[in-house]
Amino acid sequence: MSQSCSNLGDLEKLSVSSVASDRYRTARITRVATELRIVLDIPKAGGAKHLSTGKHALFIGKPPMRSPETLEKWEDMAQAFFSAGYRVILDYTDHHLGLPEDTLEHFFYSRVWPFVSMFTVPSRAMRRVLVSLGVSTDKIKVIPDPFEFQIRRPIHRQVSPPVGLWFGHPNNAHYLWSWLGSEGPRENVKKLVLVTSAEYLRSMNFTPAKWNMVEQLGNIQIFPVAWSFDVIPKIVRGVDYGLVLSGPSDPTKVGISSNRLVTSLCLGLPTIASLVDSYADFESFFVDANNALQVRDFFENFDDQFERPARFQEIHADEFSLHSIDAHWRSLLNETLPSP
Secondary structure, eight states: OOOOHHHHHHHHHHHTOSSHHIIIIIHHHHHHHHHHTOOOBOOOTTSSOOSSSSOSEEEEOOOOTTOHHHHHHHHHHHHHHHHTTOEEEEEOOSOGGGSOTTSHHHHHHHHHGGGOSEEEESSHHHHHHHHHTTOOGGGEEEOOOOOOSOOOOOOOOOOSSOEEEEEOOGGGHHHHHHHHTSHHHHHHOOEEEEEEOHHHHHHTTOBTTBOOOSGGGOSOEEEEEEOOTTHHHHHGGGOOEEEEOOOTTOGGGTTOOOHHHHHHHHTTOOEEEOOOGGGGGGGGGSEETTOHHHHHHHHHTGGGTTHHHHHHHHHHGGGGSHHHHHHHHHHHHHHHSOOO
């Protein structure tokens, strides 16, 4: 049984989606299922369409939380597959059950939870979260997000001041502004390339000519760039280090993907990052953003910082290659789904 051409078209859209979970996870398992000729139903944003016909398994990725009607359709699909004896795979990439019970996220995940045959998570830290919730370890498979670009060896451009790079979802931008407003970063960060959604940049009234958005940031020159799938490999040629900032004490950041950290290091960038739990395994490869002494040493001895990303690439880069990540998805499907 094979996928139709229209479904392959949907796959290509997923592969270049602005939604990271679409690219890193839904597109990867869909591609592998296509190769294995396994029929995999994946609800789309409308809730009524599927990426393939027939029923062998249902894969539930991150749903659009702004549509209660869509969430209800997704829940109905999960119940229907479960009742018919088919496997339901839930990709749990954010700890939504850690949110208040009256949130839409908590409500949806608590409703579909009983129908799940297998959980996929992006980190060992998230696996620990699920185990603490009573999920058996044999129902959890850790599948990291892949590094989606070509490995770039560290290059010291010998420029002063060095240029930083922050990229990510607008929801994480407040961690950047908070960190930049603290004393150490304010003294050392002079130029910063900011890559995020065009909508966010417009909402903040960012233009290339307007860089001093917030007076308390001081004299930091900010270069805003609207995100697109191919912009990061172009931008990285003109930057020198990466900023990967988050909230170690934020319950919504428990178990998150390590992808932004991995991306920064695989791009060859010395990196300052927040020490969230899912980054702990890679602590020796970056500077802790909340350690003022480490941050000061990072800038004062910048010439010495390029060994960390080089070591990370040597030891870990292959773990996050598309080939390695697809092997995880292939193993999941082969082990948990019946032959078509």
